Amino acid sequence: MSTVQISAADVNKLRQQTGAGMMDCKKALMEANGDFEAATDYLRKKGAKVAASRSDRDSNEGVVIAKTTTDGKKGIIIEVNCETDFVAKNADFVAFAQAIADKAVATSPTTIEELVSLEMDGAKISDLIIDQTGKIGEKIGVSKFEIVEAEKVIAYIHGNYRLAVLVGFNQDGEGLDEAGKDVAMQIAAMSPVGVDKEDVDSRIIEKELEIAKEQIRAEGKPEAMIEKIAAGKLNKFYKEQTLLNQEFVKDSSKDIRKFLDDTNKGLTVTAFKRVVLGA
DSSP states (O other): OOOSOOOHHHHHHHHHHHOOOHHHHHHHHHHTTTOHHHHHHHHHHHHHHHHHHTTTSOOOEEEEEEEEOTTSSEEEEEEEEESOHHHHTOHHHHHHHHHHHHHHHHHOOSSHHHHHHSEETTEEHHHHHHHHHHHHOSOOEEEEEEEEESSEEEEEEETTTTEEEEEEESOOOTTHHHHHHHHHHHHHHHOOSBSSGGGSOHHHHHHHHHHHHHHHHHTTOOHHHHHHHHHHHHHHHHHHHBGGGSBOTTOTTSBHHHHHHHHSTTOOEEEEEEEETTO
C-alpha cells in the first residue's frame, strides 16, 4: 500500500479524468503511489473485472440512435445496451452512445467488430465500454449496427431512443425531408416486412399461404377454390405488410407508393432499417 499522501484535489482530478467514483479514485491512487496513469490503468482493470463478472447479466435496456452523414447519403443505427432503465436515461450514458454513433458516421465501419475497434478519445471503443462498465456497474455493450446508403437517407428516432429508423430514397429532391420523415414514422408505426412484394422472404410467403389455406379449409370452401382464395389473402398481406403498398397513415386515400410519387415523380424507397430496443 502506498505511503504517498493522496490529496482531495488529486482524487477529484482523477475523478474528472475517468468519471469513476471518489472512493474508487482514492483507492486507485493509493495503489498506484499517486501515479495518475497507473491509477487510470488500475480503474480500467477494475472495470474489466466488473465486465467479466457481469457477462451473464441481461442488458436489454439502453438507447437506439440513428444518424446520417452531412451529405445525407449514408445513415447508421446503433443500439448501446445497459441493464436498467435508470442508466439508459442517464445523460452521460446517452452522450457516450451518441459519441459512438458520431464515430460510426465519420469513419464508416461495416461491422460491430470494426466499430468497437475504432479509437475514440485516445482509446479503443471496446476499452471505453469496459471503462463505462466499471464506472456504472452495469453490463454495457453495442448489440446492433445497421447501415443504409442511398441518394438520400432520412434518420428518425422515436420514443426516447427506444426505436430508430433509416429510410433510403432513390433521389434527393425538394420536400423530401418532410416526406421522408413521414415515411420513417410510417415504418416505426407499421413495421413493414419489406419495401415491396419482391423483398418479402420466401419463407414468410410460404407460411402466410399455408395459414391462409388452413383458414379456408376450416371455412369449408371447396378444394378447387383454395389456391385462388389463398392468393387473394396473400395480396392482402402484401398490402398490409410491405411498405410501398401500405395505406399511408396520414392519408388513407393513398398508399405509400402514391404518396411518394405525388411528392416527387418517380420517388421511391430503396431500403430501410428499423431497430427496436431489446428486440
